[in-house]
Amino acid sequence: MVQRVSYKIGDDELILETGRLAKQANGAVYAQYAGSAVIATVCASSTAQEGLDYVPVTVDYNEKYYAAGKIPGGFIKREGRPKDKEILVSRLIDRPMRPLFDISFGREIQIVPTCVSSDQINPPDILAVIASSAAVTISDIPFNGPVAAVRVGYVDGDYVINPTYEQIEKGQLEIVVAGTAEGFTMVEGGAQEVSEELMLGALAKAQEFITAMCHLQEDLRKLAGKEKLPLAPLNVVLENKEAIEKEAMPLLEKACFESTKFARHDSIAKVKADIAEKYAAQLEDEIQKKLFDALFDDMQYNILRKSILEKGLRVDGRGLEDIRPITCEINVLPRPHGSAIFTRGETQSLAVATLGTTLDEQVYDDIEGDRREHFILHYNFPPYSVGECGRLGTGRREIGHGNLARRSLEPMVPSREEFPYTIRVVSEIMESNGSSSMASVCGGTLCMLAAGVPMKKPVAGIAMGLITEGDKYEKYAILSDILGEEDHLGDMDFKVAGTVDGITGFQMDIKIAGVTTEIMEKALAQAKRGRLHILGIMNQTISKPADHISEYAPKIEKMRIDTDKIGALIGPGGKNVKAISAQFGVTINTEDDGTVTIYGKNSKSTDGAKAVIKGIVEDPEVGLIYQGTVKRIMDFGAFIEILPGKEGLCHISKLSRKRIASVSEVLKEGQVVPVKLLEIDKMGRLNLSYIDAIEDSEKK
Numbered sequence: 001m002v003q004r005v006s007y008k009i010g011d012d013e014l015i016l017e018t019g020r021l022a023k024q025a026n027g028a029v030y031a032q033y034a035g036s037a038v039i040a041t042v043c044a045s046s047t048a049q050e051g052l053d054y055v056p057v058t059v060d061y062n063e064k065y066y067a068a069g070k071i072p073g074g075f076i077k078r079e080g081r082p083k084d085k086e087i088l089v090s091r092l093i094d095r096p097m098r099p100l101f102d103i104s105f106g107r108e109i110q111i112v113p114t115c116v117s118s119d120q121i122n123p124p125d126i127l128a129v130i131a132s133s134a135a136v137t138i139s140d141i142p143f144n145g146p147v148a149a150v151r152v153g154y155v156d157g158d159y160v161i162n163p164t165y166e167q168i169e170k171g172q173l174e175i176v177v178a179g180t181a182e183g184f185t186m187v188e189g190g191a192q193e194v195s196e197e198l199m200l201g202a203l204a205k206a207q208e209f210i211t212a213m214c215h216l217q218e219d220l221r222k223l224a225g226k227e228k229l230p231l232a233p234l235n236v237v238l239e240n241k242e243a244i245e246k247e248a249m250p251l252l253e254k255a256c257f258e259s260t261k262f263a264r265h266d267s268i269a270k271v272k273a274d275i276a277e278k279y280a281a282q283l284e285d286e287i288q289k290k291l292f293d294a295l296f297d298d299m300q301y302n303i304l305r306k307s308i309l310e311k312g313l314r315v316d317g318r319g320l321e322d323i324r325p326i327t328c329e330i331n332v333l334p335r336p337h338g339s340a341i342f343t344r345g346e347t348q349s350l351a352v353a354t355l356g357t358t359l360d361e362q363v364y365d366d367i368e369g370d371r372r373e374h375f376i377l378h379y380n381f382p383p384y385s386v387g388e389c390g391r392l393g394t395g396r397r398e399i400g401h402g403n404l405a406r407r408s409l410e411p412m413v414p415s416r417e418e419f420p421y422t423i424r425v426v427s428e429i430m431e432s433n434g435s436s437s438m439a440s441v442c443g444g445t446l447c448m449l450a451a452g453v454p455m456k457k458p459v460a461g462i463a464m465g466l467i468t469e470g471d472k473y474e475k476y477a478i479l480s481d482i483l484g485e486e487d488h489l490g491d492m493d494f495k496v497a498g499t500v501d502g503i504t505g506f507q508m509d510i511k512i513a514g515v516t517t518e519i520m521e522k523a524l525a526q527a528k529r530g531r532l533h534i535l536g537i538m539n540q541t542i543s544k545p546a547d548h549i550s551e552y553a554p555k556i557e558k559m560r561i562d563t564d565k566i567g568a569l570i571g572p573g574g575k576n577v578k579a580i581s582a583q584f585g586v587t588i589n590t591e592d593d594g595t596v597t598i599y600g601k602n603s604k605s606t607d608g609a610k611a612v613i614k615g616i617v618e619d620p621e622v623g624l625i626y627q628g629t630v631k632r633i634m635d636f637g638a639f640i641e642i643l644p645g646k647e648g649l650c651h652i653s654k655l656s657r658k659r660i661a662s663v664s665e666v667l668k669e670g671q672v673v674p675v676k677l678l679e680i681d682k683m684g685r686l687n688l689s690y691i692d693a694i695e696d697s698e699k700k
Contacts, residue, residue, distance in 0.1 A: 003224040007216050009033065009162065014127075016134050016216060018224050027139025029220070031131035033162075035119025037067075040131035041112050044141050048106035048232040051290050055101045057109040061089040061128055067118040068367035085366060087399045089113075089125045092149070093132045095509060096178035096186045100144040104233040109141060118367045121164050126151055129178060134217045140226040147185070148213030149178040152202040154194065159205045165368065173198065175506060177206035181214040182513040187494070190407035193457075193502030196524040200517065238291035239282055248275050249299060256303050257315060261346050261433045261484070262387070264315065272296055301489050308467045308477050315485055316345075323462070323481040323530055328442075328541040330450040337550040338451025342443035344481065344534075346433035351443030353451040355553040356422040357599040358589050375413045376424040377406035379440055385429045401437040402427070405461075408441045408497035408505025409448075412456045419454055420556045420597060434483040435463030441497045441505070442538060449542045452549035459504055460534040461497030464527050465490040466519065468512060478523050480530045496527040500535060557598040557606040565617040566590055576616065584609040615643035620686055622677050628688070630671045633663050640675055640688055648686025650675055655690045666690065 002019040012034045022028035025041040032038075063086060064079060065072045072079060082090070093113065101109065113128040129149035137146040153163035154173035168174050175189030184207055191199070238244070248271060255267035276283055276292065283289045307313045312320055324345030333339040338353035361372040379402030383390030405427065413423060425447060427440035438461030445458045465482035468491050469475040479486055487493050492515065494508035561569065569590065570577050577588050586600040586609045596613060600606035620626075626642035637651040655666045667673065667690075674691035681687065 001224075003220065005216055005219045005223070007212060014130075014213075014216075016131070016220050018134075018138055018220065025135075025139075026141055027135040027137075027226070029131045029134040029138065031127045031134070032117070033127055034122050035117060036115070036122045036124045036127060037117035038124055038127045038131045039114050039116055040128065040135040042132070042135045042139050042141060043110050043112075044105075044139075044229070045108040050106060050232060051234050051287050052103060052106050053290060053294065055098055055103055055105075055109070056107070057094070057098055057101055057111065059090045059094040059097075059111045059113070059132070061086050061093060061113045061115075061125075063115040063118070063124070063367050065367060067115050067124075068120055068369070070367065073365045083366060084399050084403070085364075087396050088403055089128055091396055091400050092125060092176060092178070092186075092188075093129050096129070096147045096149070097133060097136070097143075097145065099185070099511065100147065100180075102142050102144070102231055104231045105142050105229070106232040107141075107229075111136065115367065120367070120369055121166075122162070123151065123165065123168075123368075125149075126162055126176070130213055130217070134220055137217045138221050138225045140229045142228045142231060145180065146214045146217040146221075147178055147180055148210045148217070149176055150206045150209040150213070151176050152206050154191075154198060154202065159202060161205065161209055173202060175199075175202055175206075177203060177210065179207065179210050179510075180513060181211045183207065183510070183515060184210060185510045185513070187506060187508040188404065189507075190411065190505050191498075191503050192411050193499055193504060195502055196521070196528060199503060199506065199524065200520060203520070204517075234287065236287050236291065238288065238295055240279060241295065244275060244279065244292070244295065245299065247278075248272075248296070249303075252296075252299055253303055256300055257307075257313075257317065259316060264485075268296075268300065300485075304485065304489050305467050305469075308479070309469055309475055312477065314479065315483060320477055321480045321526060321529070323533055326534060326537045328446055328538055330446055330542050335552055337553045338447040338449075338453070338546075340443050340446030340450055341430075342439050342446060342538075344434075344439055344442075345483075346431055347436055347439050348430040348432075349436065349439040349443035350428040350430050351440065351447040352426050352428070353444075353447040353453065354424045354426075355451060355453075355549060356424065357554055357556065357587060358416075358420070358422065358597060359587065359599075360422040360424070374416050374422045375406070375410055376422070377402055377409065377440070377444060378424070378426045379405060379429070379437065380426065381429045381432070381436065385432045385436070401440070404437050404495065404505060404507050405440040405444060405497075408461055409444050409459050411504045412445075412459050412499065413448075414454050414456070420558050421453075421553075423448065423451075423453055432484070434481065434487065435461070435495060437461070437507075438463050438495055438497060442534060446538060446542060449545050451553070452546040454545045457499040457501070458535055458538055458543065459497055459499055460531050460538060461495060461505065462527055462530040462534060463487075463493065463495045464523055464530070466492035466494075466515075466523065468519075473512075473516065473519065476519060478519070478526050480526055492523075494523065494527075496524065496531060498528075498531055500532060555600050555603050555606045557600075557610050559596050559598075559610060559613065561594045561596055561613070561617040563592070563594045566592075566594065569596070569613060569616050580609050580612050583612075588613075612644055615646070618643065620646055620648075620677055620680065622679055625674055625676050625691055627672055628675045630667050630669050630673065633667060633669055635663070638663050638667050640673065642675060642677065642686070642688070646686070648675070648677065648688040650688040650690055654678075654688065656692070 004017040006013040017030045028041045115124040133146045153160040153171040155171040173191040178186040251271040258264040329341040429436045441461035465479035497505035584605045589597045628640035628642040632639045675688040
């Protein structure tokens with residue numbers, strides 16, 4: 001039986017429907033708003049596995065080209081591996097939902113939201129979050145939801161709920177907020193240097209819509225919800241728990257506060273190994289071993305939180321607002337166009353900027369329509385950055401962190417018109433212990449400035465944490481520049497990037513419900529102080545773009561020609577452009593509006609090509625002086641080419657004020673000489689005068 005609920009947003013209804021599609025899944029919901037639609041399904045494996053210490057859930061968002069009435073480009077006309085955008089939306093769904101599954105359910109869970117219709121006006125990602133949560137909510141899978149998401153824009157001085165693509169493009173702010181009816185749990189987005197106050201206002205607007213969407217899903221559950229499957233809790237307890245805890249706790253209280261990451265790791269591992277050796281017989285049982293490991297995690301969790309809340313002391317000895325030592329270096333690599341090393345404590349990014357041409361732009365072919373990006377940022381997190389062995393590759397984490405860094409820097413990157421280069425930044429994480437994505441923002445700024453990219457302002461980022469105590473958070477501590485351990489044990493992890501004047505990038509994951517406005521205000525204010533501190537250190541190394549771009553970077557010249565001259569420049573079958581490109585070793589790109597861009601290896605090649613193009617598209621102008629090439633010498637004068645394909649006659653009488661017997665006394669074929677265009681006669685012939693003759697006359 002088909003069941004449907006709806007909610008009015010603007011002029012259209014947001015519809016949630018179940019019972020018509022994918023009826024063999026544990027749960028399936030079709031969501032539609034205007035011309036965009038998503039079908040989300042959830043399935044669980046038939047058997048449960050006891051003792052899992054994680055939730056085996058996967059989210060695979062996918063977009064079908066037919067949704068926008070398109071056929072995939074390329075040789076294979078089938079959707080292939082997930083695109084970066086699909087991975088980012090999958091993370092958007094996964095992060096708020098994963099904590100709400102009960103770990104004792106013990107079954108593999110797969111959520112598959114599929115965009116099946118796109119009007120290319122309303123983004124489908126918000127629909128995908130709501131549909132995914134609704135599918136799980138009405139299914140027989142235990143879930144402590146529902147959750148919902150909303151995009152908030154700030155356009156022309158007003159907040160806009162779920163803005164269109166056009167409104168997103170025009171807005172100062174674009175954030176996606178997800179959460180439950182009790183409070184938001186995830187925020188991410190970008191902005192054009194907005195204030196902390198404006199950001200808080202957007203979060204308040206978001207919560208109203210999220211609450212409404214959660215209630216809508218509950219309405220659908222009442223109509224079509226299934227009875228939940230039973231949990232499979234582990235009924236075994238750790239033997240000798242009190243004795244182990246009593247013996248290990250004082251040792252861990254010392255081990256947890258070593259000064260460096262590996263020193264702490266080694267000390268904790270030694271305590272654990274010594275205790276495990278004493279209870280070796282008991283720990284031969286796999287379940288007992290898992291419970292033993294879990295107890296040690298809990299003890300560390302409690303020790304570190306207690307130290308922060310009661311003493312204001314963090315694992316590495318810092319105070320709550322202290323930021324680890326920072327060093328910045330630029331131009332560390334000999335051949336790349338711009339390079340930098342940004343080191344903050346035990347986190348380090350080697351950032352490299354490469355300048356390319358329009359032909360190097362990132363081209364996107366997706367259901368939103370074809371588009372091009374001239375700023376690219378790639379983030380790599382190799383296993384050696386944390387002292388481990390592993391495969392090299394790009395996973396969901398790398399794509400997510402890279403997207404955050406890109407969004408943070410992009411508002412300060414010059415437009416194509418201001419700087420006609422394609423810019424690629426690669427952040428290679430050399431070591432990591434706390435927010436390598438924010439280190440990538442700082443390193444990205446440094447390497448672009450070193451490469452001569454005229455950024456509007458430098459950008460820096462900082463990762464913040466939160467520790468709370470009590471149901472109403474009577475006691476809490478906000479941490480600046482968190483470590484990996486503090487991220488793991490904290491109640492909130494949020495990253496803020498921006499300039500001295502405002503926020504450009506934001507990402508937040510909250511593990512507790514109902515974070516108060518007071519906490520958020522203090523956290524954002526503390527993050528701003530940290531950001532300004534980091535920017536101050538970065539500015540001591542480089543604060544404005546280098547005067548010149550690298551000699552190894554391509555040289556670019558831009559010019560504008562009349563649109564009716566484009567055909568003359570290109571020539572039949574591209575003959576003229578190909579000839580100029582071959583002669584000077586350049587690449588020439590011509591746009592419909594008459595913009596011509598010349599890419600060459602050096603200034604000599606681009607200047608030469610530019611001069612030839614000007615010759616083709618410009619008409620000779622009486623009174624101008626040209627550098628002409630003598631083509632033919634006749635008895636009565638010389639034919640001189642002043643522009644490519646345009647020759648004029650310099651009569652023998654115009655070669656000198658003195659009487660000369662022959663033209664060859666003054667000129668030779670192939671000689672480049674300055675000539676002035678005296679007139680264009682009725683037949684279109686060009687009459688020239690040798691400039692030396694004019695100067696002789698003026699001297700007399």
